Amino acid sequence: MHIVRRNDSVPIRIKRIYKKFGDEIILENFSLDLPDSGIVCFYGMSGIGKTTLLNIISGILNKDSGEIIGLENKKISMTFQDKRLLFWDTVFNNVYLVSNGDKEKAIYFINAVGLNGLYDKKVSNLSGGQQSKLSIARALAAEFDVLIMDEPFSGIDKLSTNDLINLIKENSKDKLVLFVTHNTQQAIRLSNEILIFKGRPLHIHNKINVNLLEEKSNYNSFFNYENMILDE
Amino acid sequence: MIAFSTKNKRLSTLFKVLSSILFWIALWQIIYLLINNDILVASPVLVFNRILEIIFEEEFWGVLFFSLLRMFLGFLLAVFFGIILSILTARFEIIDIIMSPILLVIKTTPVISFIVLALVFINSTYVPIFISFLMVVPIVWSSIRQGIKETDIKLIEMSNVFRLSRYEVIKKIYMHYIMPYFIVALKTGLGFAWKSSITAEVISNARHSIGSKIYEAKIYMETVDLFSWTIIIIILSFILEKILIKFLSKLH
Numbered sequence: 001m002h003i004v005r006r007n008d009s010v011p012i013r014i015k016r017i018y019k020k021f022g023d024e025i026i027l028e029n030f031s032l033d034l035p036d037s038g039i040v041c042f043y044g045m046s047g048i049g050k051t052t053l054l055n056i057i058s059g060i061l062n063k064d065s066g067e068i069i070g071l072e073n074k075k076i077s078m079t080f081q082d083k084r085l086l087f088w089d090t091v092f093n094n095v096y097l098v099s100n101g102d103k104e105k106a107i108y109f110i111n112a113v114g115l116n117g118l119y120d121k122k123v124s125n126l127s128g129g130q131q132s133k134l135s136i137a138r139a140l141a142a143e144f145d146v147l148i149m150d151e152p153f154s155g156i157d158k159l160s161t162n163d164l165i166n167l168i169k170e171n172s173k174d175k176l177v178l179f180v181t182h183n184t185q186q187a188i189r190l191s192n193e194i195l196i197f198k199g200r201p202l203h204i205h206n207k208i209n210v211n212l213l214e215e216k217s218n219y220n221s222f223f224n225y226e227n228m229i230l231d232e
Numbered sequence: 233m234i235a236f237s238t239k240n241k242r243l244s245t246l247f248k249v250l251s252s253i254l255f256w257i258a259l260w261q262i263i264y265l266l267i268n269n270d271i272l273v274a275s276p277v278l279v280f281n282r283i284l285e286i287i288f289e290e291e292f293w294g295v296l297f298f299s300l301l302r303m304f305l306g307f308l309l310a311v312f313f314g315i316i317l318s319i320l321t322a323r324f325e326i327i328d329i330i331m332s333p334i335l336l337v338i339k340t341t342p343v344i345s346f347i348v349l350a351l352v353f354i355n356s357t358y359v360p361i362f363i364s365f366l367m368v369v370p371i372v373w374s375s376i377r378q379g380i381k382e383t384d385i386k387l388i389e390m391s392n393v394f395r396l397s398r399y400e401v402i403k404k405i406y407m408h409y410i411m412p413y414f415i416v417a418l419k420t421g422l423g424f425a426w427k428s429s430i431t432a433e434v435i436s437n438a439r440h441s442i443g444s445k446i447y448e449a450k451i452y453m454e455t456v457d458l459f460s461w462t463i464i465i466i467i468l469s470f471i472l473e474k475i476l477i478k479f480l481s482k483l484h
Contacts (some may be wrong), residue, residue: 060389076393084390088408097404098394142394 011036012074012146012176017066019052026052028201030066036145039169039177041191043184048199050180051081054148057178077144079135079152081180085123091134092119098142109137112167114160128155136164140171147172149179153186165190274456282460296468298440299360299433306364307425311418313365314372321373322380335370343367343428347435356436360443363432364425371424375417379410415480422476426469 012034019027026049034040042050055061057068058076077098085094095106110119113133123131132155139147149168153161168177168190181187187194188210198205257276264273286292321328338346346366350359383406391401433443434450442461449457 058393060393075395078390078393080386080390082386084386086387086404086408089404093404097396097400 012068012070014057015067015069017053017056017068018064019049019056019061020064021052025201026199027056027063027066030202032195032204034176034178036070036176037174038192039172039179039190041187041194042178042180042197043182043187043194044197044199044205046182048197049202050197051150053202054078054150054178054180057146058148071146074145075143076146076148077139077142078148079132079139079150081150081154083131083135085131085134085138087124088122090120090122091115091126094123094134095138095141098138100143102141106137106141109141110134112140113137113164129157129160132156133160133164136168140168145175147175147177149177151180151182153181153183161186162189271453271455274459278456279459279463282456283463286457286460286464295440295442295445299430299442300468302358302360302433302438302441303364303425303429306361306366306429307368307422309361310365310368310421310425311372314369314417315376317369317373318376318380322377328377331373335373338366339370343431344435347432350432351436356438359436360429360432360438360441364429367424367428368421371421372414372417375413376410379413380406383409418476418480419473422472423469426465426472430465 014030014032014034017027017030019025030053042054044050052061056063057071058078086097091110092106095110096103099106099109107119110116113136115130115133115137118126118130123134126134132153136149136152139149139152147168152168153164156164165186177190179187179190181190191210194208194210195204196206196208197203260273260276264275267273270278317331321331343363347359347363350362354362387405388401391405396404430441430443430446432438433441434447435443437444437447442465446458446461448454449461
């Protein structure tokens with residue numbers, strides 16, 4: 001098993017988090033240290049509590065107990081599993097809303113995700129894949145220190161996904177990206193580190209460092225990584 | 233082609249409306265002839281002549297102005313307080329618990345009870361303002377509260393993550409959910425305000441009012457006047473609603 005543990009500084013510290021829905025314990029004494037930059041993938045089966053963890057980190061959900069240190073002054077941006085777009089409004093307005101009044105920035109990211117010319121189209125008239133792209137454009141157009149992405153590429157074709165992965169990488173340098181996926185290829189291509197989660201309660205089963213760009217472009221290494229994850 | 237079909241549709245609607253009005257006037261004429269008693273049922277011809285006379289009387293515009301002014305004052309005050317109340321009740325549960333029974337009482341109590349009660353405490357001139365206010369507040373309040381309740385909480389969470397200002401959240405998210413209810417509330421509220429303020433004018437015999445004219449017509453058994461003023465009220469109500477719809481469509 002090829003596991004590389006990082007020795008980075010630990011600016012964000014999740015300590016002994018506890019979260020319960022009804023009688024079901026989702027997180028119990030969950031702790032995790034995160035760097036302040038890099039792309040960390042949360043990989044694991046559906047329904048084990050990864051989204052709950054992300055929602056607690058983003059502040060959407062309250063934890064029952066525990067603490068998160070280091071996020072206090074950090075700006076968060078997010079793509080949601082259920083998109084959470086203003087479906088009655090236009091593509092442009094959805095992105096412009098979070099861009100701090102920067103029209104050019106909004107247009108840049110709409111174009112960058114491949115929604116050129118659809119500025120005035122209503123979100124409700126977009127396909128599922130286009131809505132995912134818009135969600136990514138909105139997340140990137142907002143100012144952020146931490147970008148949380150919950151299954152951001154659902155419904156998007158492989159070619160576009162690769163372009164979007166590059167776009168996210170380019171625009172998240174020196175920032176922290178937390179990224180949930182069930183797709184091993186996406187996990188390997190996008191992240192520096194993959195945290196393999198198991199439940200319940202949610203716990204980190206393993207950490208895989210894939211922070212070697214040369215190896216990522218090498219097919220053998222790529223499949224090695226993929227097999228390594230799937231073996232988990 | 234589209235313009236032509238739109239014009240055709242409008243003409244067809246106009247034709248239907250005019251046919252309906254003519255049908256009811258014809259029926260009215262038949263009933264008038266059958267009953268043959270000017271005190272019970274006035275002649276349509278006499279009523280229309282009287283309406284023309286009333287419109288050209290100098291007093292008419294003053295009466296109209298003050299009746300509309302009273303109704304609008306009550307209506308606008310109700311819209312203002314209805315909005316404030318709905319925000320407060322949505323924000324603070326305790327206010328909702330306190331206010332809900334009061335608003336339910338207002339909704340279910342006959343307007344006449346409030347008018348009589350108001351006459352004890354308020355000058356008769358202001359009773360129509362108070363009554364139209366009282367009738368419209370629950371409509372505006374409950375409709376906006378419903379809109380707030382139906383607002384997608386997930387979008388509010390999204391707005392928190394993106395640190396949107398309160399103004400942006402209201403304008404971009406809440407307004408979308410509230411506006412359809414608010415528009416219906418304004419349309420319904422205006423009708424209620426108009427009817428209730430005229431009723432209050434009749435009971436309180438407010439000076440320079442349509443209500444006082446109806447009251448006088450009733451006292452002197454001037455059935456033609458009674459019918460004429462009633463038709464004037466209906467026409468005014470129709471015009472007001474049309475103006476409001478135009479205004480609201482621009483607002484939306």
